[in-house]
Amino acid sequence: MRTANKVIITCAPTGSIHTPSMSPHLPITPNEIAEAAIGAAEAGASILHLHARNPVDGSPSPAVEHFMEFLPRIKQSTDAVINISTGGSATMTLDERIAAAKAVKPEVCSLNMGPLIFDFSGAGARVETWQHPWEKTYVETSRDRIMYNSNSYIERIMVEVGQELGTRFEFECYDIGHLYTLAHFVDRGLVKPPFLIQGVFGILGGIGADPRNLAHMVTIADGLFGSDYYLSAFAAGRNQIPFCTQSALLGGNVRVGLEDSLFIGRGQLAQSNADQVRKIRTILEELGREIATPDEARAMLELKGADAVGF
Template sequence: MIKGGKVIITCAVTGSVHTPSMSEYLPITPDEITEQAVAAADAGAAILHLHARNPRDGRPTPDPEVFMQFLPRIRQQCDAVVNITTGGSIGMSMDERLAAARRAEPELTSMNMGTMNFGVFLGAEKITQWKHDWEKSFLEASRRTPMSNTFEQIEMAATELSGRFGTRFEFECYDVSHLYTLAHFADRGVVKPPFLVQCVLGVLGGIGAEPENLVHMVGVADKLFGQDWHLSVLGAGRHQMPLAVVSAALGGHVRVGLEDSLMLGRGRLAKSNAEQVTKIRNILEEMGREIATPDEARAMLQLKGGDNVAF
């Protein structure tokens, strides 16, 4: 693992899992996404991971026209690296999931490293009043519909985005097997180091959120990638902050944001993404870790630069 340098804070601003009924603070409209993304960058996030929402009812949308209602505004107001989803949402086609990245030609996109069960249906059991009709059925659909990321899909997306646009990737690894899938594509030259490996723990269907699981993933990644990779950690839900601290203690980077957890602490909703960024930044600085700027993150990850995007 590449470690010993400054910590990159990624903020995942809205995602596609949480629904409007779960929190009044979840950003939905382009104005809300812009405001919260810029505030998160001002608080210390070097990377902003972005999904889009239908501004009328908050459901996830792959429409690049919606993305373009906030991407240029974010770029005008801050220097953070913009990381566009290619995971989209369960049920979206691959063309839908790649549409925004094809339009925006970003520095960075997410890349989920395997087809898997992605169970968010338990969230439907906690809500008694729904703001919109689509929400409950959307969550319950994850009982029967997997998140699809086949070898063919990964290779097609990685080859196109890196070859056409010079885009690099946040490799989202929800289990140890996903690390071996990444190694397969690295060995074939489909993807190039340094690799930003986002270890995702705590999603139902993926690896559990125990710290020993993270330590095991780091050990496997070290064997596979040597000094050619950066660790970052996404702890889902209540595991967000504890696992971020473990990542930092191991020499890695961190990811927070309302995509991953709606909470700031036990029983307390986060009122913004910036609150979570500020909290983890304070913790990191108390640990003696320095926070990376966007340009420092670009240098570490060998990104093409913010002037070379299409928004």
């Protein structure tokens, strides 16, 4: 693993898991997403992992026009690295999921390194009243859906987004096997180091939020990639901050945001993404780690630069 005293904080402001009825603070409209992202950047996030939503009902959207309603404003207001999701939602086709990335040519995209059951049905247990008709069915039927990224899908994204656009990836690994899938594509020469490996823990269907699993992931990643990768890790829900802290203790980087957890403490909804960024930043600085600026993150990950994007 590559380690540095500088820690990259990624913030994922909205995602496609949580729905409007789960928190009044979840960014939905383009204005809300822009304000959330800008606030997170001002609080110390150097990378912004972004999804779009339909502003009418808050449902996940792959539409390029929905992304373009907030991307220019974020770029004008911050120097943060923009990371566009290619995971989108399990309800979207691959062409839908990569449309925005191909259109806006960002510095970074997320890339799920394999298929998995992505069950977030339990998140609906706290909701007493659903605001929109789509929400309850979307949440409850997640137990029957697979977030599908086959090896051919992964290859398409690496070629059409990575090689053709010069975009690098946040390799989202939800299980140990996903590391071996990444190693397969590295051996084939489809992606080059340094790799940003984002360990994702605590999703029902993926690897559990047990600290021993993170230590094991590092052990395997070290064996496969040596010093060619940077670690980042987070856990969904209540384990968000503890897992980020452990990642930092292991020499890695961190990710927070309302995509991953709606809470700031036990039973306490986070009122903003910036609140979560400030919380983990305080912990990191107490541990003696410095927070990477966007330009320092660009240098670490060898990104193409904000002047080479398409928005």
